[in-house]
Amino acid sequence: NAGVIQTPRHKVTGKGQEATLWCEPISGHSAVFWYRQTIVQGLEFLTYFRNQAPIDDSGMPKERFSAQMPNQSHSTLKIQSTQPQDSAVYLCASSRDWGGEQYFGPGTRLTVL
Amino acid sequence: GQQVKQSSPSLTVQEGGISILNCDYENDMFDYFAWYKKYPDNSPTLLISVRSNVDKREDGRLTVFLNKSGKHFSLHITASQPEDTAVYLCAAGAWVATGGNNKLTFGQGTVLSVIP
Numbered sequence: 741n742a743g744v745i746q747t748p749r750h751k752v753t754g755k756g757q758e759a760t761l762w763c764e765p766i767s768g769h770s771a772v773f774w775y776r777q778t779i780v781q782g783l784e785f786l787t788y789f790r791n792q793a794p795i796d797d798s799g800m801p802k803e804r805f806s807a808q809m810p811n812q813s814h815s816t817l818k819i820q821s822t823q824p825q826d827s828a829v830y831l832c833a834s835s836r837d838w839g840g841e842q843y844f845g846p847g848t849r850l851t852v853l
Numbered sequence: 854g855q856q857v858k859q860s861s862p863s864l865t866v867q868e869g870g871i872s873i874l875n876c877d878y879e880n881d882m883f884d885y886f887a888w889y890k891k892y893p894d895n896s897p898t899l900l901i902s903v904r905s906n907v908d909k910r911e912d913g914r915l916t917v918f919l920n921k922s923g924k925h926f927s928l929h930i931t932a933s934q935p936e937d938t939a940v941y942l943c944a945a946g947a948w949v950a951t952g953g954n955n956k957l958t959f960g961q962g963t964v965l966s967v968i969p
Contacts, residue, residue, distance in 0.1 A: 773955070773956060773957075782959060782960070782961045782962065783942065785956045785957065788954065788955065790953070795954060799956075831897075840955070842955070842957060844889075844897050844898070846896050847896045
């Protein structure tokens with residue numbers, strides 16, 4: 741079992757550029773979560789899919805951030821016009837089903853210059 | 854406001870002693886409680902979790918205690934080892950109350966240092 745896979749592990753973008761982060765959940769897991777970790781805010785929820793359907797995006801910044809899950813094997817988090825304050829570690833987690841325990845991927849460290 | 858709080862940013866324990874990590878929460882709807890361990894530059898790893906229908910769960914050297922009336926849960930690590938040194942994050946979710954929304958709310962973390 742490979743665990744949750746996230747690519748790239750590190751990404752550096754210039755201010756105003758677009759960043760796309762990828763997540764492959766554990767095979768058989770039906771729920772996928774995106775979180776963001778910063779030193780100041782800690783680990784914060786962004787958005788959540790269950791069986792590929794968006795369930796809760798209450799943590800997503802209203803502008804520039806979007807997430808999709810086009811199939812059961814991957815999800816993407818896209819940030820348009822990146823800003824320095826978007827710099828963070830973006831974590832993806834998956835769980836088996838409703839109420840299942842969440843397992844995290846290694847994260848993508850995004851640095852916006 | 855911060856719904857899940859770890860009031861102690863750091864804790865130092867002697868090797869062999871008991872480490873007690875604490876977490877307070879505000880949301881009455883939380884019904885799932887978990888502890889994660891995190892090394893620098895690594896992602897969180899689930900250690901142990903408990904549902905609200907129990908007040909204690911043991912797994913080896915780890916025990917979670919849940920006090921729902923006090924909105925408090927804790928992680929006890931017995932026979933602490935230097936390799937237990939890490940950041941410990943508590944997390945809570947309101948799965949039943951929200952009809953299945955599994956998102957977790959995390960505390961800010963406690964840095965545990967176990968000294969030989």
